Structure formats: C-alpha cells, structure tokens
Amino acid sequence: MVRCGLPVLRKYGSFIDNLRIYVRGGSGGMGLLRLGGEGGKGGDVWVVAQDGMSLKKIKDKYPSRRFVAGVGANSSIRSLKGGKGNDCEIHAPVGISITNDDGQVIGELNKKGDRVIVAHGGRGGSFVTNFLPSKGQSKIIRMDLKLVADVGLVGFPNAGKSSLLSQLSHAKPKIADYPFTTMRPEIGKLMYSDYKQISVADLPGLVEGAHLNKGMGHKFLKHVERTKQLLFVVDVTGFQLSYKAPFRTAFEAIQLLTKELELYKAELLSKPALLAVNKMDLENAEEKFKELMQQLEKPEAFYHLLPEEVTPLRPVQFHHIVPVSASTKYGIEELKNCIRKSLDDQDDLENEQYRLEKLQSLHSSTFKCT
Structure with a gap:
C-alpha cells in the first residue's frame, strides 16, 4: 500500500442492459429427386458488434424481437445445387455476453466486428436425406450488456x-x-x-x-x-x-x-x-x-x-x-x-507471464519423449 509519488498525479430510465429475443435459422431447400439435385442450406443468424448500437435501439427497431434467416433455395433443373438462404445479422453493441435461456454462454462481443452465430440454418435436401430438407435451429437467446x-x-x-x-x-x-x-x-x-x-x-x-x-x-x-x-x-x-x-x-x-x-x-x-x-x-x-x-x-x-x-x-x-x-x-x-x-x-506483468509460459511450452516440447 503506497501513495503514488509521481509529480502529477434504480432508476435506469430508458437504459436497457439485457434483452431476450427469438432467433431461427432458415430451413434448407428441397432436393430434386429425379436428377439427384441438392437443396441449398438455410441461412444462419449472427449477432455482430457494431459501434453506435444499443440494446434499446434493437428493442425499439424490432418490437417483435424475432429474427429469422432466409430459406435455402430448392434444387431445380436450372440449378441442381440450390443457393444458400440469406443470413440474418443482428447488429448489437460492443461488450455483450450472449447466452441461451438456460444460462449457457454462446459467445461474447468484446470489440467492433466480433461475430457470434446464434442459430444455424437447416441442411438442404439431398440423397442422404431422401431429398428432404431440415429445419433451422430455433431458440431464445439473451443479450447481456457488460461494460468493457x-x-x-x-x-x-x-x-x-x-x-x-x-x-x-x-x-x-x-x-x-x-x-x-x-x-x-x-x-x-x-x-x-x-x-x-x-x-x-x-x-x-x-x-x-x-x-x-x-x-x-x-x-x-x-x-x-x-x-x-x-x-x-x-x-x-x-x-x-x-x-x-x-x-x-x-x-x-x-x-x-x-x-x-x-x-x-x-x-x-x-x-x-x-x-x-x-x-x-x-x-x-x-x-x-x-x-x-x-x-x-x-x-x-x-x-x-x-x-x-x-x-x-x-x-x-x-x-x-x-x-x-x-x-x-x-x-x-x-x-x-x-x-x-x-x-x-x-x-x-502479463507480458512477462506470457513470455515465461511460452518459454516453458517450448522447453516442454523440445524435451518431450517421442
């Protein structure tokens, strides 16, 4: 405990720090049985960190709080390989933790551009699935703001x-x-x-x-x-x-x-x-x-x-x-x-600890028995 010796030295209002939303990946497209065509994969749902965003803006812009990705394209004579469905991107603030309804952490957004996939699209129909597609994932997720x-x-x-x-x-x-x-x-x-x-x-x-x-x-x-x-x-x-x-x-x-x-x-x-x-x-x-x-x-x-x-x-x-x-x-x-x-x-201190751990790792790998 020292004095620094350097010479120059609830009402939250409209603020929202957590939001619960529904997300669903797109269903896959139908396969084409007679030609062996494969349907497109359903789109995925992503949460992407972006400057200037807040959970309140998401709530106000999307009152239903439902985010659904696009359906994969069906296989056809013109295109035996169906196109992938459109992804759905949810722009969110930096510094949020994303969990499912059971409290399990899906991912975190700590800086601008960080992305977390929260619902996968379904597979397109193919010979493996008798040309029948699968549905996309659907779930409730929570976005919890924690300051960084x-x-x-x-x-x-x-x-x-x-x-x-x-x-x-x-x-x-x-x-x-x-x-x-x-x-x-x-x-x-x-x-x-x-x-x-x-x-x-x-x-x-x-x-x-x-x-x-x-x-x-x-x-x-x-x-x-x-x-x-x-x-x-x-x-x-x-x-x-x-x-x-x-x-x-x-x-x-x-x-x-x-x-x-x-x-x-x-x-x-x-x-x-x-x-x-x-x-x-x-x-x-x-x-x-x-x-x-x-x-x-x-x-x-x-x-x-x-x-x-x-x-x-x-x-x-x-x-x-x-x-x-x-x-x-x-x-x-x-x-x-x-x-x-x-x-x-x-x-x-953290840099020195990292350096020592790196040296220890190199030392261990050098003398590891084969």
Whole structure:
C-alpha cells in the first residue's frame, strides 16, 4: 500500500442492459429427386458488434424481437445445387455476453466486428436425406450488456464518483445531490500527453445488500467483471445512505464495498485496485485521512470494531491511495498518473507471464519423449 509519488498525479430510465429475443435459422431447400439435385442450406443468424448500437435501439427497431434467416433455395433443373438462404445479422453493441435461456454462454462481443452465430440454418435436401430438407435451429437467446473498460469506479452513492469522472475525463455524467446519482453507466476517456487513452467506467452506486440484488445490485456488479482494475472511491468524512441506515466511516465503507464484491464473486477482488479518498476540501478532512491511512496499514487490527456483516474475509491491498477533491481538482493529476502506472505495471506483468509460459511450452516440447 503506497501513495503514488509521481509529480502529477434504480432508476435506469430508458437504459436497457439485457434483452431476450427469438432467433431461427432458415430451413434448407428441397432436393430434386429425379436428377439427384441438392437443396441449398438455410441461412444462419449472427449477432455482430457494431459501434453506435444499443440494446434499446434493437428493442425499439424490432418490437417483435424475432429474427429469422432466409430459406435455402430448392434444387431445380436450372440449378441442381440450390443457393444458400440469406443470413440474418443482428447488429448489437460492443461488450455483450450472449447466452441461451438456460444460462449457457454462446459467445461474447468484446470489440467492433466480433461475430457470434446464434442459430444455424437447416441442411438442404439431398440423397442422404431422401431429398428432404431440415429445419433451422430455433431458440431464445439473451443479450447481456457488460461494460468493457480499463478501470471501474466502485463506491456508494454520493461518494463523488460522477464528479470525479468528469474531472478525470471529458465525460459529462448527470450529477445531482441525492442518492443513486448515476442513472446509468458512463464511460470517460483519460487522455495523456503521449496520446495514450484509458477508459474509466462510472457505475451506479452500490447499496448494502447489493450481492442480494438490492438497489441496482447485479446490474452494478456484473459491469465490474468487465474492467481490468478497480478504483474504489470513498468520502473521507464517511457515508450514510439515509437517516434510517447506519453511518459508515470511510474505513467501514471500504470494508463494506469489499464485502459486497466478495459475496457476489470473490474473483473480483483479485483485480488490481486503487483507492481515491474524495472530498478532501471538507473541514477536518486531513485528520480523517490520516486516521484512515493508519487503519489501512493494518486493517485486520480494526475488524473487531466492525459489524460482522461488514467484515470481509481479507482486505483489499491497494496499489495506490490518493487523496483528491473532485470539486477543487486537488489530486486529480496525481490520480491520473497513478491509474496509468498501475495499468502499465499490469501490462508488464502479463507480458512477462506470457513470455515465461511460452518459454516453458517450448522447453516442454523440445524435451518431450517421442
């Protein structure tokens, strides 16, 4: 746990993050018995990643949510080999996971141009099938949007995530002084002098019990899965969701965020993490920050002071801890540089691991007995 030493550093509205649709491949064409002709294969249904698309656009453009590919052409005297039916392409946003109705993953679209076939067309009739064609596959599929970003902001409502993102990047998320400020996920781009760009996602604020799908629950947590690193954002003065909810200090807020991620999917805590301690412009912020740093030096020593439901199995080891103020821009450049350094370090580590695995693979194949 270190301070970065670099000099410059639910109401979702109309937003839809999952969609259920019907897809069917085209039937094959009839074969021609007397001449041994073969019918054309039915068209396939594909989902293709395209910029500028959203699940809402698909829903609005195709109210029936039915996508059917073309039928294969029949064999004829003029064309003994029938032509293939037209494929059906569903243009979808980047960053979606496609599953069947049983929850089995069919594929993912992680970048523009990625394609996944979701329903195969039927075979054309031939001598193998007594010249009778087969029907195309038909099924219900789900398209589930999961953001793809380098860094995901993790915090409770009113921690200042949206304000922080607007200072870090050119994003303009809707900001207001009430809980659940973030109406929908927002992605900002951090720009550096060497033209490096880093994407940062501001995700809807968590509430206690998010792992049980309370508040925005799983709608928040599933987006965390598709980020390389986590940036925890806490209010240095503490947090209270409502007058009925318990007050949480900054230290308690960090542990509770950790607990929610742990209960949802423990693997999320294996991601590299940074901590931005926000609202350092407030009165007594420096004293509270010093107290927080002392607690984070040996967090387990303070676990006995926490309610059991707040206590994680193990604390998060932050790569960098940066005090900031989104309202005054204090610490913003330092935080930007810490984010860059943390991602660069991760890339270096992954490249080194890949190099070692490649060497090990070559070594094993060289000395393998034949």
